[in-house]
Amino acid sequence: MKIAILPGDGIGTEIVAEAVKVLNVLDLKFETETALVGGAAYEAHGHPLPESTLKLAKESDAILFGAVGDWKYDKLDRPLRPEQAILGLRKNLGLFANFRPAICYEQLVGASSLKPELIAGLDILIIRELTGDIYFGQPRGRRTAVDGHFPGAEEAFDTMRYSRPEVERIAHVAFQAARKRSKRVTSVDKANVLETFQFWKDIMIEVGQQYPDVELDHMYVDNAAMQLVKAPKKFDVVVTGNMFGDILSDEAAMLTGSIGMLPSASLNSSNQGLYEPSHGSAPDIAGKGIANPLATILSAAMMLRFSLNQAEAADRIESAVQSVLAAGLRTVDIYSEGTTKVSTREMGDAVVAAITKTTIKG
Ligand code: IPM
Ligand code: MG
Secondary structure, three states: OEEEEEEEOOOHHHHHHHHHHHHHOOOOOOEEEEOOOOHHHHHHHOOOOOHHHHHHHHHOOEEEEEEOOOHHHOOOOHHHOOHHHHHHHHHHHOOOEEEEEEEOOHHHHHHOOOOHHHHOOOEEEEEEEOOOHHHOOOOOEEEEOOOOOOOOOEEEEOOOOOOHHHHHHHHHHHHHHHHOOOOEEEEEEOOOOOHHHHHHHHHHHHHHOOOOOOEEEEEEHHHHHHHHHHOHHHOOEEEEOHHHHHHHHHHHHHHOOOHHHOEEEEEOOOOOEEEEEOOOOOHHHOOOOOOOOHHHHHHHHHHHHHOOOOHHHHHHHHHHHHHHHHOOEEOHHHOOOOOEEOOHHHHHHHHHHHHHHHHHHO
C-alpha cells in the first residue's frame, strides 16, 4: 500500500502532520511519500500540480490531502492558481464520486447556529459528482457576443454539460451508498430550468429502477438549500452535480457548526481515492498551531476504510476521536465554556493516546 501525502498550503501542513502521526501508531504496513501541491508547489516548481506530484498521486493507492490556496495567489493566471491542483487531481485521476458527510457530533450540538433540536443526531451524506458539469465543460472562455442582449459586447461563458455515463455512474454510487444507510436518496437538480438537469433527473429515475429497495425523491436546488436549514434531518443521502454539490456541501457542513470536523473522500472507479478535510487552507490562522486536525484525521480513517481495506483501523480512529471529544478536548473552532482548549498538536497527541490505550486493552 502506498499513500501519497500532499499537505499543500496554509494550515494543510499542520493538520496533515497530525493525521500522519495517527496513521503511524496503527501498526499497519504502508509506504508514504510526501510531495508539494498548490501554492507551495508553485513557489518551488512554478506549477501548482507539478508532473512529479501528479505521478506520485497516480501510482499511489490513496492520497491524503491537506488544503490549497492563499489570497496572495489570486492575481496569478488561472492555470497557475493553487485551486488548479485539486481540480487537476480530480480530472487526471478520474475522481468522480465525492463523499461529503455532514455529521453532528453529540458533544458539539451547541456549536451549530441552528437550534439544537434541528441538528442533534444529524447524519447526512452528500454525494457530489466531481468531474463534470460547468466545472469542466468545454467550451469556456471570453469572446465578443454575437447575440444576446448586447451583441458586440465582451462576454464570458462556461458550459454546463453531463453525459449519460457520467450521470449513471454517480447514480449507482448514490443508490449503493443508500443501501448501506437508510435506503433513501434525494437527487437535487434544477430540472425546471436547465436541460442538463432534466437529463440528470430522467437518468436518476431510470437507474433508480434497478434499486427498488431504495426510495428516490427529487428536489430543486433552491428548495434543497432552504430545506437544509429548515429541516436538515429529513435528508439522508443527497446526490447532486458538481456545482450544486459544491454549494450545498458547504451549507450542510456549516449546519453542524464545526466544519473543522468533517472529512471527505473523492473516489474513482478503481476505488483509488483522495481524502481531504472539507474545510480550506485558512491562511489567516496558518502556523499558529490552533487549527482543528480532526477533519483530516477522520479523512485518514475514511481512506483506510474506502481505499485501503482497513475498516477495523478506521473504526479505531473514529472511536478515538469520539473519546477525545467526550473527554472535553476542543480546538478553538469548537471550544465552548467548560471544555478544555487544546492546540493542533495536543489534539493529535490526544487521538494517538486514545488509540494506543485501546491497543493495549484490546
Ligand atoms: C471544494 C472547493 C473546490 C471546488 C475549489 C477549491 C476548487 O470549493 O472542494 O469544494 O470548488 O470544488
Ligand atoms: Mg467548495
